Amino acid sequence: MSHFSSNHYCTLLKLCCESRNFNNAKNLHSHIIKSIPNPETFLLNNLISSYAKLGSITYARRVFDEIPHPTLYSWNTILSAYSKLGRVNEMEHLFNSMPTRDGVSWNSLISGYAAYGSILRSVKAYNLMLSEGSYNLNRITFSTLFILVSKLGCVQLGRQIHGHVVKFGFQSYVFLGSPLVDMYSKTGLISCARQAFDEMPEKSVVMYNTLINGLMRCGRVEDSKRLFFDMRERDSISWTSMITGFTQNGLDREAIDLFRNMTLEKLQMDQYTFGSVLTACGAVMALQEGKQVHGYIITTDYKDNIFVASALVDMYCKCKNVKSAETVFKKMTCKNVVSWTAMLVGYGQNGYSEEAVKTFCDMQKYGVEPDDFTFGSVISSCANLASLEEGAQFHARALISGLISFITVSNALVTLYGKCGSVEDSHRLFSEMSFRDEVTWTALVSGYAKFGKANETIGLFESMLAHRLKPDKVTFIGVLSACSRAGLVEKGNQIFESMIKEHGIVPLQDHYTCMIDLFSRAGRLEEARNFINKMPFSPDAIGWATLLSSCRFYGNMEIGKWAAEFLMELDPYNTASYVLLSSVYAAKGKWDEVARLRKGMRDKGLRKEPGCSWIKYKNQVHVFSADDKSNPFSNQIYSELEKLNYKMIKEGYVPDMNSVLHDVEDSEKIKMLNHHSEKLAIAFGLLFIPPGLPIRIVKNLRVCGDCHNATKYISKITQREILVRDAARFHLFKDGICSCGDFW
Known part of the structure; x- marks a missing residue:
């Protein structure tokens, strides 16, 4: 290599950084030492910066120590190197050793603390900088601080820094608008975010996008839409922000429609755009639209993107198209824990619990470590299989790996033991948990309910209320079913009324079915009929079959025929109505009626599900x-x-x-x-x-x-x-x- 000028060496060092080639940088450094007896300070500064970018603080510091008269830029360069790399103690010592400091020095210190996660020390450094004089302040400082305040969630400090922005004349910088708006949005002050946005003399597309995101996070969908359509220019991020916001707020159809318009605009899309619209398709089981999005993805550079492929697997599974999910999954050249979990959860959600467990085992064969969500999902599949032995093995592995500390895993185990009939183990694990949420309590309530332990179920439910936890719809299904199986009609009625009046829960079909079961099992069939006649909608097939089953038990032909007629009308191909009504007639010795019903089944090509x-x-x-x-x-x-x-x-x-x-x-x-x-x-x-x-x-x-x-x-x-x-x-x-x- 011939002798180059300092500028040429700087260019070559830049290429080393871009290619991430540390050895070439070292060779170039060696050549500089041999070729230039007294290298210029700015070349040595470039060497410091290059080594820092390549992750070698040792070489960066060695070069700095060799500079006979380091400039302020030299000091800031090595200080910045310590600040990206999170070497807080060395950074702090170096900062205190500096003969002079400027705004860049302070920004490096503040950012370094933040990168290390020491937000309070960042704020302390900011206050110390102010005490030394406002001349050190610049827009980078304020931008960094707004990001810090967002993480810290300290509203008062945010307002104080905003005041300094105005006081020292930085409010005109468009650059500061986005972090300022973002800071107010993330601390829940969306009105202040909107005011800050309105007061900015110039508004960039980035600022619009930031406020749209903030409004969507707070559920202000209509305000977001107005802001979006007010924009003179919209970039891909604007569209993606709206699609993501619609999805997060349950407006999945609007998200799909907006994506369709985005394709007409021929705008560049990224993995977040595709991920959000695929989530929307899965949420409303829009399989055709999901397939169209998949077709569009194939024409882009994101067809092999791991994030997008995982979202496709999830979408197909939610749309009950497991075969297509498997095809996408198998074609993935690279899979991470998210991809494996998407396939595993998809199997579980569609009733393929054995495949879910097998997928978990395959995942580990490939050396992919499960996270808490993966572990919780595979345990749930064991619960659906009533596979206590495998579930217990996963329990042991969760203990060894430490994942038992995650509530998602503990909740899944409480559910597992309850579904496998080992309610004592379920309660034992529940008692050992240091933190319990509504899901934990509901899992145990449901476990006791399945065993018909009504008193224990009701006791748990009342303890849950005493702990000021809010029961959900699933909790009430468990409690009501326990009451029905124990014949506690009055108590069940009382709980049903409290669900509506005290907890503001609108009953679902399952809650009404529990109430039909409550009256029917107790032999109060006329009350069951009256309850059905007062329902806001007709019972589903399970509700009618529940009543019909009790009519068989109590030999009530009149109400049994009434329930069977509704069930046959609702679902003509449901064998339960024929079988249950047949048993009512058989118990009364009416074999002609039994034969008539069997002929009706044969004529429709129906067969009783074999036990x-x-x-x-x-x-x-x-x-x-x-x-x-x-x-x-x-x-x-x-x-x-x-x-x-x-x-x-x-x-x-x-x-x-x-x-x-x-x-x-x-x-x-x-x-x-x-x-x-x-x-x-x-x-x-x-x-x-x-x-x-x-x-x-x-x-x-x-x-x-x-x-x-x-x-x-x-x-x-x-x-x-x-x-x-x-x-x-x-x-x-x-x-x-x-x-x-x-x-x-």
């Missing part, structure tokens, strides 16, 4: 249906059932013939009852689950009356705990008693 039960053993799920002989251990299972049946009859068990909806001989009915799916699963559990451990069964339908009665006898005869999770609730059978109190 099935499953049990997990050695990480394998064993599924059973009625009269099932596909299991490799069928001979042992049926033999075990025969032995149990003999012992049960000796103890006083009598088969419940009403649970059979066929006009056949009693001997045939008994045979059909003996081989129901849950009985097969229980026999399997007795054979293979070690003594001392509970037998856990999951069933897709409600447990029939005969199986419920039989399981009580089995638990007494075998001295085993049997936990059955059916479509409605948990049943813990122990010593011949069920936790539901025979009320389900």
